[in-house]
Amino acid sequence: MKAYLLAYNLFSCAGWAYILYLAIAELSQGGDASTVWPLVATPLTIVQTAAILEIFHALFRIVRSPVVITTIQVMSRIVVLWGFLLQSTATQNHWGMLLCVISWAIVEIVRYMFYFVALIVGDASKMPFPLFFLRYSLFMVLYPTGITGEVVCMYNALPELAVACPVFYRLTIVILALYPLGGPGMILSMWSTRQRALKSRQNKLNPRPPRPISGVSWPVTNEKTGDRSTTVTNKAIWKSAVQSKPELAQKIEKERNWRFGYAKHIVENVRACLESTESALTIAQDGLKAAQDTFQFVRDGETMTLGEAMTEGRINGSFRTAHLQGQKPKPKNVKASVPYGGSKRQSNGMPRPYYEYRNDDTELSGDALLKQLDVWAKYGTIEQSAADAIRACVENPNWLDLSNHTFVLLGATSAMGPLDFLLRHGAHIVAIDLNRDFIWTKLIEKVKNSCGSMTFPYKGDKDVEPLDSEMPKLAGSDLLNDTPLIANWLCSLKYDTPATIGNYTYLDGALHVQLSVACDAIIDRLCSAHKDTSIAFLCTPTDCHVVSESATEEMKKNYNSSPWWMKLLRGLIGGKMLAKNALKPVASKDGHQFHIVDGIVVNQGPNYGLAKRLQHWRAVVARSKGHTVASNVAPSTATKSVVHNAQFAAAYGGFHLFRPMEVMFQETSHAVMGCILVHDIRNPKSAGNANVQLDNPFELFEHGAFHGGVARCGYKVGAIGEVCAVSFYLGQYYLHLIGGVTVFAGVANWVATGSFSAAASERLDL
Numbered sequence: 001m002k003a004y005l006l007a008y009n010l011f012s013c014a015g016w017a018y019i020l021y022l023a024i025a026e027l028s029q030g031g032d033a034s035t036v037w038p039l040v041a042t043p044l045t046i047v048q049t050a051a052i053l054e055i056f057h058a059l060f061r062i063v064r065s066p067v068v069i070t071t072i073q074v075m076s077r078i079v080v081l082w083g084f085l086l087q088s089t090a091t092q093n094h095w096g097m098l099l100c101v102i103s104w105a106i107v108e109i110v111r112y113m114f115y116f117v118a119l120i121v122g123d124a125s126k127m128p129f130p131l132f133f134l135r136y137s138l139f140m141v142l143y144p145t146g147i148t149g150e151v152v153c154m155y156n157a158l159p160e161l162a163v164a165c166p167v168f169y170r171l172t173i174v175i176l177a178l179y180p181l182g183g184p185g186m187i188l189s190m191w192s193t194r195q196r197a198l199k200s201r202q203n204k205l206n207p208r209p210p211r212p213i214s215g216v217s218w219p220v221t222n223e224k225t226g227d228r229s230t231t232v233t234n235k236a237i238w239k240s241a242v243q244s245k246p247e248l249a250q251k252i253e254k255e256r257n258w259r260f261g262y263a264k265h266i267v268e269n270v271r272a273c274l275e276s277t278e279s280a281l282t283i284a285q286d287g288l289k290a291a292q293d294t295f296q297f298v299r300d301g302e303t304m305t306l307g308e309a310m311t312e313g314r315i316n317g318s319f320r321t322a323h324l325q326g327q328k329p330k331p332k333n334v335k336a337s338v339p340y341g342g343s344k345r346q347s348n349g350m351p352r353p354y355y356e357y358r359n360d361d362t363e364l365s366g367d368a369l370l371k372q373l374d375v376w377a378k379y380g381t382i383e384q385s386a387a388d389a390i391r392a393c394v395e396n397p398n399w400l401d402l403s404n405h406t407f408v409l410l411g412a413t414s415a416m417g418p419l420d421f422l423l424r425h426g427a428h429i430v431a432i433d434l435n436r437d438f439i440w441t442k443l444i445e446k447v448k449n450s451c452g453s454m455t456f457p458y459k460g461d462k463d464v465e466p467l468d469s470e471m472p473k474l475a476g477s478d479l480l481n482d483t484p485l486i487a488n489w490l491c492s493l494k495y496d497t498p499a500t501i502g503n504y505t506y507l508d509g510a511l512h513v514q515l516s517v518a519c520d521a522i523i524d525r526l527c528s529a530h531k532d533t534s535i536a537f538l539c540t541p542t543d544c545h546v547v548s549e550s551a552t553e554e555m556k557k558n559y560n561s562s563p564w565w566m567k568l569l570r571g572l573i574g575g576k577m578l579a580k581n582a583l584k585p586v587a588s589k590d591g592h593q594f595h596i597v598d599g600i601v602v603n604q605g606p607n608y609g610l611a612k613r614l615q616h617w618r619a620v621v622a623r624s625k626g627h628t629v630a631s632n633v634a635p636s637t638a639t640k641s642v643v644h645n646a647q648f649a650a651a652y653g654g655f656h657l658f659r660p661m662e663v664m665f666q667e668t669s670h671a672v673m674g675c676i677l678v679h680d681i682r683n684p685k686s687a688g689n690a691n692v693q694l695d696n697p698f699e700l701f702e703h704g705a706f707h708g709g710v711a712r713c714g715y716k717v718g719a720i721g722e723v724c725a726v727s728f729y730l731g732q733y734y735l736h737l738i739g740g741v742t743v744f745a746g747v748a749n750w751v752a753t754g755s756f757s758a759a760a761s762e763r764l765d766l
Helices: 002-028 033-050 053-059 067-085 095-121 129-135 139-164 166-205 230-241 246-254 258-273 277-294 366-379 384-395 419-424 437-448 483-492 510-529 549-560 564-573 606-624 646-657 666-682 697-702 721-732 734-753 757-765
Strands: 215-217 296-299 302-305 320-325 337-339 363-365 406-410 428-432 453-458 499-503 534-539 544-547 593-598 629-633
Touching: 002 033, 002 095, 033 067, 033 095, 053 067, 067 095, 067 139, 067 166, 095 129, 095 139, 139 166, 166 734, 215 510, 230 246, 230 258, 230 277, 230 510, 230 606, 246 258, 258 277, 258 544, 258 593, 258 606, 258 697, 277 302, 277 510, 277 606, 277 697, 320 437, 337 366, 337 666, 363 366, 366 384, 384 666, 406 419, 406 510, 419 428, 419 437, 419 666, 428 483, 437 453, 483 510, 499 510, 499 666, 510 606, 534 606, 534 666, 544 697, 549 593, 606 629, 606 697, 629 666, 629 697, 646 721, 721 734
Parallel strands: 406 428, 406 499, 428 453, 499 534, 534 629
Antiparallel strands: 215 296, 296 302, 320 453, 337 363, 544 593
């Protein structure tokens, strides 16, 4: 294929060079447009028409070019060539033809030569700079001249077209009207491309010195190059987790496209765990051990496995300790309350789109909250066990007095963390967060204005008061670089009240796994040192979880009773879009049947999947050792970071169309998940309590799930995003769409018939 592309680019470059030579040679001899055109017409037709091949190059991924943009660029030239230059004598004899053809030729000679050389050298940084500069600079002159030439050619053809083809004449007027809109866009787009290309070349020629490897690090996967492939390590950990299941390990080994093929292996991992309690614990323990033995910890130039680094006494050192007591009095009457503005449903019982009650500050408590719990559970937005857990907090308000409980928060200020909820109920917080002064300025102020208290680490060689102006600069720790020191410090604290340690950290991509592994090592150390420590995690709904049989039946019911338009789309589109949610149950060795939901959204990536699975594995292993575990599925939440992404915001905006999906705002999620957390650590009958018998350790994740409908929807959550986004845009911009369709219909009618008023009046009659 490389040979073909080399030949194609060389042929095209030579063809355009020949056209430019013919034009310049004729003009230098005193010729004009009328004498140049007969010379260039044939080679121009051949070379420009051959460019249609580039559409197929993009379509079949022979080159990495966007299909739509490539099609527009090529076909616009084809229209000018075949629709005007080859048809209009007036155009052929006008200077506009020269401006158009010469501009095209110069641009294309450079472009094709650039592609030809790029195929040989293989890297833009090795491209001769004059050619690189011309490729990304000539457009500043030649795009305006080329566009001007095209416009002049079309304008000069109008008189002939008006007689020969009135429809094409009117279409040409429409095209000319669009040029002022599209032309500047093309130039600005190319300018952005130029900036990126120059920056990329500069970075490759003058790369920043690599950051020294330190702290929790991905291991070297290629000794020759020093590469640290996240894909290789990710696969290796999953493979090690199922080493007791050779057939699964072999499937993972054979997976060629891990980036998009990982999801099915997570589902198979869960199915294997459900075969028996022994299988579940073996897989979880092997997965955790593989992570601790695979990831490295680098400190002062010495490299060791993370497991070795976390061994007590291997790395010494710790932090100073500060304690801050909130200045607000503890409320006399504590009660469960949930901020939620969506209690007023639509007439058909569906929830309103979350964005419609963005500014509704309604606070539900007492009977109003209990009623809403019933509505959510009946509709399928949450599991009955989640409703019961929150109901128990309403009926036992004394549980919400958290002044007698300590919560160690890894990632204290995380957007989905329970910090605000816990402080509001007087909890004692042990806060672990980055050593950034702006973080600690806000955190110290938040604790000071609460009825809770906080213990936190800080660095320095002297004691500093918690409210000292210097404290924010000294406070905090780095979970990735200070992992053993954080564990040492946490284990050295005196816990006068029961303690719960929770991991609420999140970062994008590979760093998420590093954080998850680091936090897991810290949790393991603290649980080993303090046997009565409980553990907390927030599970994502976009994962593979155990669900109840009733949830699976509800999936089937919602699938079969979905609206006609969903069924129509399902029939037209098929494939992975609008895929059925209900899966075949898993039969265990002891005769139990377990139901699962595959909520994995593939685009979140394998690193996200591994980071969350490490938390699942730790939850079941810790529970098997007697620790209480509060690990509950949280709903899809419209946090600022999520809805800042327009595509995510649009998808969330259409979730409510798929029964029983509902998106929550951050404040609602904080409150409901906080109540479920309290229930799990207070109620000895909760599924998180190690003394409560479960048929399988992974059944833990079935209970207390406030999943937002993911576990009962008829369709997989990863298969509805595009439909949700389109429906959101249609709902938000339907007036614009109607206006656009009306204008388009009117213009189309005018092009076809020469009458706009008839089309407009017909539209108005409708």
